[in-house]
Amino acid sequence: MIRPHFRVVVVDLTSRKTHAENIPGRAEWLGGSGLAALLFEKYGNAGAPWTDPAQPLIFAIGPLTGYFPLMSKTVCSFLSPYHGQYTESHAGGRSALALRFADMDALVVVGKAARPSVLSVGSQHMEILDAPFLWGKDVFVTGKMLRHMLPGSGTRSIMRIGPAGETGCAYACINVDTYRHFGRMGSGAVMGAKNLKAIAILGDASFPLPEGKDYATAFKEIHSQLTETTMMSKYHDLGTAGNVAALNELKSLPWRNLQATTDPGIDGISGERFATDMLLRNAACAGCPVGCIHIGFLREKFMADHRYLYRQVAYDYEPIFSLGSMLGFTDGFAVLGLMDAVEREGLDCMSSGVALAWATEALQKGDVTQEETLTPLTFGEPEGYKAAIRHLGSGANEFYRRLAQGTMKAASRYHGEDYACVLGQEMAGYATGETFFVSESLSFRHSHLDSSAYSADQKPQDKDADKVVAGFVKDEASRCVLTSMVGCLFARGVYSAERLQQALTSLGYADVAANLDAAGTDIQRLRWRLRMRSGYAPMQATIPKRYTEVVTWKGPIDTQYMETLRQTYARKLMELGQEV
Amino acid sequence: MKTLIAARMERCIGCQSCSLACARLVHKRLSWYTAGIRIGSSGGISTGFEARVCLACDPPPCAAACPTGSLTPRKSDGGIKQDKKLCIRCGKCVAACPVGAIVQDELDNPYLCIHCGRCVPYCPHDCLELAEKGTANVVQEVAE
16 A cells, blocks of 8 residues: 555564554655665664574565566565574565555564464454464475465465474575575574464455556556566576576586586576476466566376376576586486475575585585485485485484584584585575675675676676775665565666656655665665674675686686675675664 | 457466456556456466456346346346446345356455456466457467
């Protein structure tokens, strides 16, 4: 609903009560990333551990959610089990529109349920169901059971965790509507610690539209840009998987724990191969006509006499990198099998693949033994990895429990830090060069989507650290605006500042439209203050030795420049995070 | 008369652009529910999607059940005309629809397809068609 304040619903799992609050600040904090930070400051305690039951798990949408196409994302913020500090994770599915139609600008979950539970909320509905029978169930079984237990088929979002969230894996994800995720930084473990197996959001309200022609005009123009131009075609066609072969060609695709950046076996896992041989169909987030979700099929013979089952597995660039090239696979079907296993456990696919790539090299080097890994781990051999994924999700032994806390934590115990592919968290799939390695190591979410660093690395650039860092900071501020609306970052080419202003003004948010630049900077700074208050020390962030050995299309890494850039960016972040 | 037919739902990606367009353009609402066409999964998102939309029954049982004349049969080919001024929000039409194509909002106003076709251009996969009854789904374009 269009309103000058935020309507925030706070659910306390301990007391099993909820209340709605009206919180001012729309023009200053916009929604999404800005609102989530504002709410963390109000409800969270940056000085207390993430496991404190009082810490909030926040889901926030923005002023444009549902009103315009691709304004279809939700920002989740929390203290991360990965590093104990303030962070964000973003997802789509139906989550954003469900929150809109549940008439909430944000949902804040605090407290801890006495026993495993499911929270179901809507505009006229709040219920906490005891669900100990779901504990231990995988993500897909949980989703199927909840479909029958909860109201609102077609107009709801079901967000749930798998075993990894229950066992406190620091990179457990929240699965959203089967094919999307709050993937990174361990939001799934936050739900697990709250005894919260699932959250269902029922979008059961509807709202009047603004009077006059401005909204209709803005919608028409934006919709036609998104659907009638080529701006979104790469996401519509091969999807993000289209980058796999391109990055391999650029010597920038991590292979076998980043022991190589290109491999002649690329054809077996390229986006083209997936589209030709494995693509079953597409799906979309609610409110997005692009439909970038690519779902592959996997047919498995499970018994003699030609008895088969089939699986449907959503694929993208990042899971193909992390569970494909990073683990030495050149057969896309094998990669789909691992993606399915990771989905069931409720693990983040990127961290899981990179962690297992490290474990494989550690086993090869003798830094760990098979007594610890419980199963053989060999690049390109799927069965060992499938078993290891189950061990990661369940926390089968001390080795897997350490690995589930983060690859570097395990590496420091087993003396394998030099070859741990960790850039703040397990790396994203871009061995593009110094700019990306520094950006992901230090940036707010340790995400490839924090800046366009991986894209900058793919072009010739002068090595001016001050200029590059200024670019990171400016880029982040503008992304803060888009992730406060909350738009899909894939649409950042369409949603220019002018477009956002037009859209906001058409809804009656002229004051918000006039303040976008300042709000972007303020949100950026508030996020960094929260991060620093919760313990971040950017000067101490290091880049493992493996990254100094990488060879890209530009040749070997310039380690001196990388170090200069790291220090320059870290100093800038200290400045951004200073208390006011 | 032309009728909206969800002819190719096996192509549907669940973006709900049709529902949002109907609510926005026909009913002047922001909603994915108070619309003449609504999209749900067939049994979980892994199973694909189906449309809840008027099938243009002839004669329409919702019109027969309507006690005020707010819903009346179209001149031909099934489906109804709606005069919102006459509606007393009793919900008889909802109960009469055999396929659950009519919903009520929180004020009990009914929403149902009037076969205007304004949702059709918003479907990115051409799942929907406004056509003479019996002629849709005959021609399947061949992909390039």
